[in-house]
Amino acid sequence: MIEIIGLEKAFGEKILFSPTSLRLGARDRIGLVGPNGSGKTTLFRMITREEHPDQGDIQIRKGVHIGYLSQEPMPLQGQSLLEEVQSGVKDLSILEDKMRLLQEEISEEKDPETLEALAEAYGKLEERYARRGGYALESQAKAILQGLGFREEDFSRASGELSGGWLMRLALAKILLANPDLLLLDEPTNHLDLQSLIWLEAFLGDYLGTIMIVSHDRDFLNRVVTKILAIEGKRIIPYSGNYDAYVETREKKNAILEAALESQRKKVEQTERFIERFRYKATKARQVQSRIKTLEKMERIEGPLESQKTMRFSFPQPIRSGRVIAELKEIHKAYGPVKVYSGIDLTLAREDKVALVGVNGAGKSTLLKLLAGVIEPDAGMIQLGHNVSRAYFAQHQLELLNPSKTVWEEIFSLAKDESISFLRGILGAFLFSGEEVDKKVSVLSGGEKSRLVLAKMLMRPANFLLLDEPTNHLDIAARDVLEQTLQNFQGALCFITHDRHLINAVANKVIEVNAGQLIIYPGNYDDYLYKKELEKEAEEQNGGISRAGDGETKDRLGRRSKEQKRLEAEVRNRFYRETLEIRQRIQTVEADLDRATKEMEELARQLADPEVYRRGDNIPELLKSHATGKKQVEDLTAEWERLAQQLEGLEQSRSSPSEENV
Known part of the structure; x- marks a missing residue:
């Protein structure tokens, strides 16, 4: 997917990259690591062509779509959160604009032949739009926003109202929805809480494209990446495995280098002592010259990689407080x-x-x-x-x-x-x-x-x-x-x-x-x-949630007495009564959705029929009905998803009466 060939880059006298080459493949999960200022963000900017190498090249396979989350705030377009996120899927946004323009032309056109051509063009665009997932885009956008911590009531808010941390979440949501082939994430976890972070890990685990991440969260790197690119000595060195595997390999590499360096240092000292001792003795002249040439030709071993270990320092302790x-x-x-x-x-x-x-x-x-x-x-x-x-x-x-x-x-x-x-x-x-x-x-x-x-x-x-x-x-x-x-x-x-x-x-x-x-x-x-896992298991065993305040499960969990079975039956009956209205509403929505979908199919069939345009009758009404039907299908789909999620949540959180007052 990406090939880096002889890359060199410097800012003034500071050299970031000496000639370095490597290749990145499809579905690689890469963590890019290195000290602050070593060039991680610069490498991202060169991949996106925002900066250019001094020498060498970064070749990207034709047609690869790149999504880049930088640490700079993204420019806003004055839209709601939901609209802002969806606007990142540019090909669908372009298709929507074209479909809207065609609808306007069709509603105003009187000539049957022109109407037929416009209808055919509209049908092709709509087919592409549906195949690309346009009708599911809104529900996907909502799911990503919720995963990153936004509430449903936030979706209609103006994006300009958001603070810096929430703007970064919005930018991340926009890039994830766009589903690029190559995902470049520069510190994506900085403004996330733990729940959003765990959601992001799961999302990236299922992601089909290539991912390259800069992050200082080692647990996040351990869970997401399978390869490390380390910027070391002005070169990019690949390591297999996650962050912990990289650290282990690096330490072993350093130990080998230190041993080799020490061995070479001793050999150089011995050689230099021999040269100094016998430099002026004619009988040893040939041996001295031989050793001088040996030193000159010796390929010096570079020292160990820069250590990430920190300086040890005993910080002062505070005065003692009461208990x-x-x-x-x-x-x-x-x-x-x-x-x-x-x-x-x-x-x-x-x-x-x-x-x-x-x-x-x-x-x-x-x-x-x-x-x-x-x-x-x-x-x-x-x-x-x-x-x-x-x-x-x-x-x-x-x-x-x-x-x-x-x-x-x-x-x-x-x-x-x-x-x-x-x-x-x-x-x-x-x-x-x-x-x-x-x-x-x-x-x-x-x-x-x-x-x-x-x-x-x-x-x-x-x-x-x-x-x-x-x-x-x-x-x-x-x-x-x-x-x-x-x-x-x-x-x-x-x-x-x-x-x-x-x-x-x-x-x-x-x-x-x-x-x-x-x-x-x-x-x-x-x-x-x-x-928390024990509590979840207890819930599954008992049909309810353990609410032990100290997080510890009770000895009685898992025991099934006659009384407990009676209580569990009560829970099931009460749950059935409480969810009856939701289940009935789901059935109604499913029936309405089935009817609306069939009506949409019939309208689409009529709009694709050349005879309709030759007659020239009812075209504006058909287009209006089609737009209304499309909105109805989207609304019913969203309501069905919300109700199904609500019912699932109730199923997961129903509690046994025997434990409600624990």
Whole structure:
């Protein structure tokens, strides 16, 4: 599909790619990795012809359609969300425009022969439109939007109302619906919550085209890609397998290189000592010259690949707090008519490292802001424990950095009696070294600003850290720094992240925020998923949902007593009564859809009949009926899908009376 031949690219004196060549095949799942600034985005832009190589070529098979999700906001066309997403399927949009123009011409044309020609052209266009999936496009667009976290009521909103993170989701939805042959995704997970991220993984798993991804989420790469392209030493090196396999191969490669380099170094030292010792002895002249030539001809082994390992640094620990960090009692919070919490309670202890999970809009950020004191509850009480100090991190805090200061000046502004070496150690741990500490804040990337804010926060840490998406814009090396620091942190921690690796490494408790309720699960993210699976199995065994507050199943789950069978029969009967109206409506919609489809077929037959145009009668009425029928079929199809989904949801969530009050 793509062949890179002798690629070279530089910006001024900075060389990104020395001559490098490789080939990408159909259905490849590729992760593109490398340090920040190594040329990943530049490679994407060269593939899309937005930039050009200095030497060499990137050859793309003729007819290949490329979809590119960049980190830049996409231009909007002043449409609704649903219209904006559908507009990305350009061939269908063009067909729709042509069909609409033909309909207008047909409605105004009087000449029978011209009408016949127009009708024939319209029929061909409609056939292409149907074959290309035009009539299913809207339902596909809605499914993708919902998968990425949009609600049905959002579909008619103006796209210009969206904030940056939601705009990126919209851009991703637009590209996925377009179904390109080659999908280039530059940091697609940055603005997704966990549920949307899991949906995207499943979507990409079924994707039929070639995928190339830049991502700093190693779990995402492990689940999606089967090949890694690593930018190393200004070349693009292919590795088989996912990200973990790449790291393992790379470490083995480094170990071999280090051993070979050490062996060569010793040989060179021995040779140089011999030359120095016998340089001026006539009897050894021939041997000396031979060894000099050996050194000159020796092909020097390049050193190991640049290590991704981070500098070890012991961050200062906070002052010790009381056992209880924070206590929430009967908390109520709403935004206008939208109630987020109605009487929740929560107690956090000194040793808690809590990850908040839940669908977008469930109230995770609201809970974090309540705990941080950024917002106040409408009712209820928040009480901090003895000697508790709080520090809050969110993306908007990057704007609080002084753009005229350097990295060093920002960190030095917090210094009291800390030594210069200590301050440099803090910056070094967060990957600022050498001339990088003299960079102005105004020229820092988003990831560099995040690192600087986190370094300042952890330089003299509070004993209760509250972090909202701290890994956004951080590369894997910087995430490792944060992970190690939070693992060693001896205070309490509450954080939101879509980085499952970070949750697994740091959290000892997961709180699921769901419909205004807090459900606590001890352990990390894998433990949480395991307990959710147990609950699902219990539901399937008992015909209901286990609602054990601590996420643990009860010993009695799975036992089938006479009483339980009676209760299950009650559940089935009640479920039948509750869903009767939906099932009856589905039957009605199916009948209406069958009738409307047959009417559409009859109208299409009439519109394709040349005799109709020769007579010239009722053509506007036929076209109007056809347009109305088309809209009716689409509406009925959408309603049937909604009802079927609603019924399926009720089947999955029906609960046994024996467990409703657990």
